Amino acid sequence: MRIGVVTFPGSLDDGDAARAARIAGAEAIRLWHGDPDLHGVDAVVLPGGFSYGDALRCGAIARFAPVMESIIDAARxxxxxxxxxxxxQILCEAHLLPGALTRNQHLHFRNRDQWLKVEATNTAWTNGFTADQEILIPVKNGEGCFVADPxxxxxxxxxxxxxxxxxxxxPxxxxxxxxxxxxxxxNVVGIMPHPEHAVEALTGPSLDGLGFFTSVLRSLAKDGQLAGGQQ
Amino acid sequence: MTQPEKSTGFAATDVLATGSDEPDTVEKAEKSPDELQPFIDLGLKDDEYAKIREILGRRPTASELAMYSIMWSEHCSYKSSKVHLKQFSEKAPENTRMLAGIGENAGVVQISDKIAVTFKVESHNHPSYVEPYQGAATGVGGIVRDILAMGARPIAVMDPLRFGAHDHPDTARVLPGVVAGIGGYGNCLGLPNIGGEIVFDPCYQGNPLVNALSIGVLPVERLQKKEATGTGNIVVLLGARTGRDGIGGVSVLASATFAEDEAEQRRPSVQVGDPFMEKLLIESCLELYDAGLVSGIQDLGGAGLTCALTETAAAAGTGMRVWLERVPLREASMSPTEILASESQERMLLIVTPENLDEVLKVAEKWGVWATAIGEVTAAAEDGTPGRLLISWNDHVVVDVPPGSLADDGPIYHRPIREPNDIMLLQADRAETLPRPGTGDELRETLLRMAASPNLCDKSWVTEQYDRYVLGNTVLAQPEDSGVLRIDEETGLGVALSVDGNGRFARLDPYEGAKLALAESYRNVAVTGAEPIAISDCLNFGSPEDPTVMWQFSEACRGLADGCLELGTPVTGGNVSFYNQTGAAAIHPTPVVGTLGVFDDVARRIPMGFPKPAKANGDLLFLLGETRTELSGSEWAWVTHNHLGGRPPKVDLAAEQALGKVMAKASKSGLVTAAHDLSDGGLAQVLVESTLRHGVGAKVTFPEDGNSAFVHLFSESAGRAVVVVPRGHDKAFLALAAEHGVPVTPLGVTTEEKVLQVEGQFSIPLDEVREAWSSTLRDLFGGELAGRNAQPAVVEAPVAVEAPEAPATEKVQSITLELNPQTPGGPITPQS
Structure with missing residues (x-):
């Protein structure tokens, strides 16, 4: 399984996402913002960071990167x-997901170990969790306040x-x-906290983040079997 | 020579009294030797100006004058400190690890056959007072470029910060801005912030100390040099365009004291940071290093192009020919002097061979960074005389100087030194004689009051604004004793870093105070199980023109040099910040020491929080080291009596070393599951922090050793640590301590019950301790959520998770060191 990790100028957690993919058992493939070729990857991670220096709005420029055109098509x-x-933020700007991420209400960047409750467990990235499972992964953002109309x-x-x-x-x-x-x-999931920072006992608050990466491998394997069965 | 009455400032120095629109040139300088020049406004003294004229054999041009004023400023030339700093070299302990030391952009220390780390702590005090956000942000940016210039990938930052009184209105301006600036820059750069200090003391009112440390890692063979060697090589300016920000930063800002209302006017001297540009600059430099395209490199920070051009040329003994009109500008109207003096951030100066130039430009283009050939290296004279730095601007020759005269031959001062008159009285006013709490209830109340005090309280309101996870190698970060980083995923090689200082101790006795800062930093690294190997220092003092300040400085340098010799930890580099003074009131002398330690396997690091007890009857608690009645300069004396006097605690570096050896061995044999060094606030504070970390209680019983419960709890004797030893390991541990002559006192046990009990004195539920400890900064500086989610999360840090079931994958290896450039579309190969 090949998981592509995109590097935009200003991407920061691209190395961490690649590491998490490898720990989960995938091959991590580097994708470059200026190269529309997805190099045959089976899944893509858009990592954390400050792509294009958060110019205009977080994710607003990245959405137009050549690699994103291919990713938007493939995601559809x-x-x-x-x-x-x-x-x-980029996925929201690209309209692959609804809503927007705005400045934290308290106006500060905040990094803490955050408890989450997983709800949807039928996605490509969360099928390895049980419904209502409580997980602990780091959150760190300045503009992570999710908003949408009622x-x-x-x-x-x-x-x-x-x-x-x-x-x-x-937070x-x-x-x-x-x-x-x-x-x-x-198939498209956006999450504000950082599962890629909770994949090793030595460096993370838990191993709960690994579930996102093992989930996608599981769903790819399952789809592969289905595709094979249909042939 | 008389002075023009009033100079209109730095930028105007190109415009001479003669009223010409054209820049001042060498030709004009020769023709008008008696031109009045505003050297005093630029911070130069009469004799310094005379020396410049002597070196050049004429008056300097306006640009040259600006360059000399910058390079001969206190900040750049270390003219007042040099004679004292040389002890760090003279008394340096023998070692074989140091690849680059004092005088380089940052010291480089080898930690394995293939890997070296570079680290340095620096000040950005004055700019951070004038404009807290940008001052602090560019402090981070500057130290990171120093690390980058050595050939290293920067991998973390730390920030020792000192502010005025916690409740002073100006602290409410400075602190939030400084913290946001550090976070805003470091987070955006993708560097974890793994530790630091936050100290409040009225002596820092108007003179906050914003120090920044960065560490980087490099393969040994990638070490870069700054020398501009090779006649005909091209001088390339890489990174941001040059603007009018930060002009005069090092001379008029960092090398002078301010009058009370002056800060506002100095704002244009503060640089403005762009972390996104710096991130691109880092990636492009690393790609250039790996491709072997760089012959020499120097960062541009304080003193900008002036410093980079003169230092690179002077280091090689070569000359340089520079065409200033080629420098990309943000504002086209900038004069040559402004271009030379600008401290615009995110720039590096590269020396590249002509055949590599195209490749260099390509890499810059890939990352979207400006790269411009602005000059070339010229030869030294045939007789070996170093070359000259010749700078023109639109065909006007504005500079023609020997670069060494700027970079190396600055003035050196033996400033007068005088012991302050008040030191005897101060030392006689001992805190040991102050009234103390006696009953259990009074001790309980004192512990809670201390825990809530600004210097001891929970700092997460600040540290939550910093990313500590990015890069995925942070093993320990604040509030732990040290920041601990994994360097190599394959071997587990890692480092520990701690920065510490104690201005009160240094005020009482600068010699001992400097040693105490060193001892605390050393101990913080040692209690994690790492082996301390080297230090970097940031020396924050008042005005060197005050003989009593110079006495403090010389004593502190002597103390630090003696201490480093005894501990075997060489000074690899650092920084001096003088003029931290408003009017006649200087700050406490504040030497800050950053100690680097090494782990062969970082998995054996010892954290500070008490773990969930292994057995129902708890793990065993021991105190290492000796507790004496030492309260002078303590946090207790300050918080409860607003008292500073007496002599600081005794420092015994041999005992610190013995403690370090015990901890390293205990870490290797797994005898200790947690350890916390004792410093500010004494044992009481350790109990607060270590119990709250994972919500594990403690039941403490003090021995009948003549010390009162009060002394046990609040004395700040050095050389001590609390350790947690699981039952069954105690005999082995006691034997180990005995072998190294480290005194051990049994303190009691950890408990499942979430209560802090001191036998026969008091008992406090941890919730009550947490409440006292955690709300102080939030109440002072605000920032909680409004509305329905107003409840702050109270999440106890989970106990370290057990090693995972081996997932179905091959061994994870490091991607920290990008030894081979990765190609898009290719697999991200593990590297070592």
Missing amino acids: GGLPVLGICNGF KTLDALEAEGRVVARYIKGN NGSQRDIAGITNEAG
Whole structure:
């Protein structure tokens, strides 16, 4: 399995996302913002950071990068895409996910170990979790406050598209404590906290983040079998 | 020579009294030897100006004058400190690890056959007072470029910070800005912030200390040099365009004291940072290093192009020919003097061979960074006389100087030294004689009051604004005793770093105070199990023109040099910050020491929090070291009596070393599961911090050794640590301590019950301790969520997780060191 990790100018957690993919058992492939070729990857991670220096708005420029054109097309065709932090912001800017990430309500960057409750477990990136599983992964952002109009929020909840919510304290003021969401098909997931920082006992607060990466491998394997069976 | 009455400032120095629109040139200088020059406004003294004229054999041009004023400023030339700093070299302990030392951009220390680390701590005090956000941000940017210039990938930062009184209105301006600036720059750069200090003391009112440390890692063979060698080689300016920011930063800003209302006017002297540009600059430099395209490199920081051009040329003995109009500008109207003096951030000066130039430009283009050939290296004279630095601007020759005269031949002062008159009285006013709490209830109340005090309280309101996870190699970060980083995923090679200082101790006795700062920093590294190997220092003092300040400085240098010799930890580099003074009131002398330690395997690091007890009857608690009645300069004397007097605690570096050896061995044999060094606030503070870390209680019983419970709790004797030893390991541990002659006192046990009990004195539920400890900074500086989610998260840091079931994958290896450039589309290969 090949998981592509995109490097935009200003990407910071690209190395960490690649490491997490490798620990989960995948081959990590570097994708460059200026190169539209996806190099045959089976899934893509848009990592955290400050792509293009957060110029204009977080993610607003990255959305137009040549590699994103290919990713947007492929995501519409079912390619699993995980956007972490800045990656989540890019997915919203690209309209692959609804809503927007705005300045934290308290106006500070905040980094802490954050408890989440996983809700949607039918996505490409969370199928290895159990419903309502509580996980601990780091959150770190300045603009992580998820907002959307009430109709969209209602729809996300009604359709089971809230991937995870903040519990035991909301670190940024996100509406309805939303930490992550998915698209209708469940292949595109955006999450504000950083699963790639919770994959090793030595450096993370837990190993809970690994579940995102093992989930996608599982779903790819399953899809592969299905595809094979149909042939 | 008389002075023009009033200079309109730095930028105007190109415009001479003669009123010409054209820049002042060498030709004009020769023709008008008696031109009045505003050297005093630029910070130069009469004799310094005379010496410049002697060197050049004429008056300097306006640009030359600006360059000399910058390079001969206190900040750049170390003219007042040099004679004292040389002890660090003269008394340097023998060692074989140091690849680059004092005088380089940063010291480089080899930690394995293939890998070296470079680290340095530096000040950005004055700019951070004038403009807290940009001052602090560019402090981070500057130290990171020093690390980058050595050939290293920067991998972390730390920030020792000192502010005025916690409740002073100006602290509410300075602190949030400084913290946001450090976070804003470091987070955006992708560097974890792994530790530091936050200290409040009225002596820093108007003179906050914003020190910044960075560490980087490099393969040994990638070490870079700054020498501009090779006649005909091209001088390339890489990075941001040059603007009018930061002009005169090192001379008029960092090398002078301010009057009370002057800070506002100095704001244009502060640089403005762009961390995104710095991130691109880092990536392009690393790619250039790996491709072997760089012959010499120097960062541009304080003193900008002036410093980079003169230092690179002087280091090689070569000359340089520079065309200033080629420098990309943010503002086209900049004069040659402004271009030379600008401290615009995110720039590096490269020396490259002509055949590599195209490749260099290509790499810069890939990362979207400006790269411009602005000059070339010229030969030294045939008789070996170093070459000259010749700078023109639109065909006007504005500079023609021997570069060494700027970089190396600055003035050196033996400033007068005088012991302060008040030191005897101060030392006689001992805190040991102050009234103390006696009953259990009074001790309980004192412990809670101390825990809530600004210097001892929870600092997470600050540290949560810093990213500590990025790069994925942070093993320990604040509030731990040291920041601990994994360097190599394959071997587990790692480092520990701690920065410490104690201005009160140094005020009472600068010689001992400097040693105490060194001892604390050393101990903080040692208790994690790492072997301390080298230090960097940032020496923050008042005005060197005050003989009593110079006495403090010379004593502190002597103390630090003696201490480093005894501990075997060489000074690899650092920085001096003088003029931290408003009017006649200088700050406490504040030497800050950063100690680097090494782990052969970082997995054996010892954290500070008490772990969940292995057995129901708890793990065993021991105190290492000797507790004496030492309260002078202590946090207790300050918080409860607003008292500073007496003599600081005794420092015994041999005992510190013995403690370090015990901890290293205990770490290797797994005898100790947690350890916390004792410093500010004494044992009481250790109990607060170590119990709250994972919500594990403690039941403490003091021995009948003549010390009162009060002394046990609040004395600040050096050379001590609390350790947690699981039952069954105690005999081995006691034997180990005995072998090294380290005194051990049994203190009691850890408990599942979330209560801090001191037998026969008091008992406090941890929730109550946490409440006292955690709300202080939030209440002072605000920033909590409004609305429905207003409850702050109270999350106890989870106990370190057990090693995972081996996932179905091959061994993870390091990607920290990018030894081979990665190609897009190719697999991200593990590297070592």
